[in-house]
Amino acid sequence: MTETIVITDPDTDRYHTFGYISWWQQETVKDAVVLVVGAGALGNEVLKNLALMGIGNILIADFDTIEDSNLSRSVLFRESDRGKAKAEVAAAAVKELNPDVNVKAWNGDINFEMGLGVFRHVDVVIGCLDNREARLSLNRFSWAINKPWVDGAIQELMGIVRVFWPGRGACYECTLTDEDYQIIGLRYSCPLLARENILQGKVPTTPTSASIVAAFQTQEALKIIHGMEVQPGKALMINGLTNDIYTTKYPVKDACMSHATLEPIVELTDRSSVDTTLGELLAISRERLGPETVLEFDGELVVSMRCPDCGLESQVLRKMARLSESAFTCPNCGGRREMLLTHRIDGSEEFLSCMLAEVDIPALGIVRARNGSESIYYELTGDVNKALGFE
Ligand SMILES: [Zn+2]
Ligand SMILES: [Zn+2]
Known part of the structure; x- marks a missing residue:
């Protein structure tokens, strides 16, 4: 397939340099609909990147409000935003970064409060989450309506980036170990307290690992939007201490509980x-x-x-x-x-x-x-x- 390279005027077109990238289709990017789940450290960096690239339609989902401790890793938040909804502040900041972008904030808990059809009507989902429970929910939704999602995880100077695509390689649940299930199970031993407990699971992260992982996540989403090859079921492992970066492939679990697609x-x-x-x-x-x-x-x-x-x-x-x-x-x-x-x-x-x-x-x-x-x-x-x- 030959793609047209369109060179525009750098004075009037903010996307001018993208025109030199052989495969970049600004119209495709402009028409894309992306759901970003989580507007924390990773979400901030992903949203910043999506806005700069001119991703046309961005839905931001988060249930949380901003506290001062978020400011060390959240480029879209300011001190004056304390107590405000993360999704809404992030949406306003994205719009300010790039007024071309259509953006919508959604306040709530994706585990139980977002219609499954929302996932169905977007092109790709980017998970910027900090707990297994929400990843597992997102993974099951992704399978239910057959949509790829890009997971990112950070802890101190370590990072993992993974594309999960129903029917193409291992899914997130395929990667869970008995210990993971135990952690999720412990939290769910009293289901009514589970939600409150999830909110407390804080993982130490840095703005640098957030930038690195979010950059890869955004790139994978960009490739999916362009119909380019990605590697579902493989993890990109980034060790910021030793500077080792490698990929590893997960085996598909035959009895995986996530492998169910709603039909018709x-x-x-x-x-x-x-x-x-x-x-x-x-x-x-x-x-x-x-x-x-x-x-x-x-x-x-x-x-x-x-x-x-x-x-x-x-x-x-x-x-x-x-x-x-x-x-x-x-x-x-x-x-x-x-x-x-x-x-x-x-x-x-x-x-x-x-x-x-x-x-x-x-x-x-x-x-x-x-x-x-x-x-x-x-x-x-x-x-x-x-x-x-x-x-
Ligand atoms: Zn699976
Ligand atoms: Zn009573």
């Missing part, structure tokens, strides 16, 4: 999480799969909570994973409340008239409809502008 995914282009009720989605599913069809959620939905001491019962309709420990305290008498859980909707529920958003299904969510062994995954594609409408 049906786009409901005029349906969104805020204007479709649970009952309506069930009806749509039954039209296609038959009257016995049920809707199934990945995790448990807390329908209601009841206090055995004073008898107070209240509707909840939230994913169990999103509840904090304090939600179990009865607001009336301080007793410990019990949960009524479900993960299956069969049409007998009292809350069928609730909008999907009201039963904790996020924008661009994907919901499984099942009749016996036959399944369809419905995507709330009507949310695409809300979830990915770039400014």
Whole structure:
């Protein structure tokens, strides 16, 4: 394939020098949609690079706020940003670095709060994470909707960069050892405390290792966007103490739990999480799969909570994973409340008239409809502008 080299005016075109790179396609870069998960040390450096290159559409996801200790490794943050949402401050800084770039901030926990369809509608995901749990979630999402992701990890002067691509080589979960599972398992021994614990796992990092690893991550994403060759399932290991850089290939685990792709995914282009009720989605599913069809959620939905001491019962309709420990305290008498859980909707529920958003299904969510062994995954594609409408 011959690619056209376009040489522009250096006075008026900020991308002028890229025009000399034989394979660089500024239009392709401009049209790209990239999701950056995590706006910490790695995320800052990745975002800076994406902005400089003119990556056209960037979605930044993070749940955290800025504290002063972030300032030593975060080029996009200032002292005056203390207490502000990382995703929002990073988005504003990216826009300032390069006004050509469309950027959107998303505040929340990707483990439970981001619609799976969001991952489906981007070209590549860059994981700038600091814990195994979020990497495992991202990896499973990546497999579910068949999208490559670029992982970066840093600790002191060490770094690892890995491209994971469903069906092409080992995935992140294939690389996990028994010890990794044990660490994740320990944190999940009390699932309700897991989230709080994850937030505490701080790894010592430097701005130099963040720059190095983030630079490689951005380059791999750039190659994926251009359709160039990458090496999924291989790790680029960077030892900043000895200056050794080498690659190593992981074996694929046959019994890996992550290797599951949702099929078929049906786009409901005029349906969104805020204007479709649970009952309506069930009806749509039954039209296609038959009257016995049920809707199934990945995790448990807390329908209601009841206090055995004073008898107070209240509707909840939230994913169990999103509840904090304090939600179990009865607001009336301080007793410990019990949960009524479900993960299956069969049409007998009292809350069928609730909008999907009201039963904790996020924008661009994907919901499984099942009749016996036959399944369809419905995507709330009507949310695409809300979830990915770039400014
Ligand atoms: Zn795997
Ligand atoms: Zn009570």
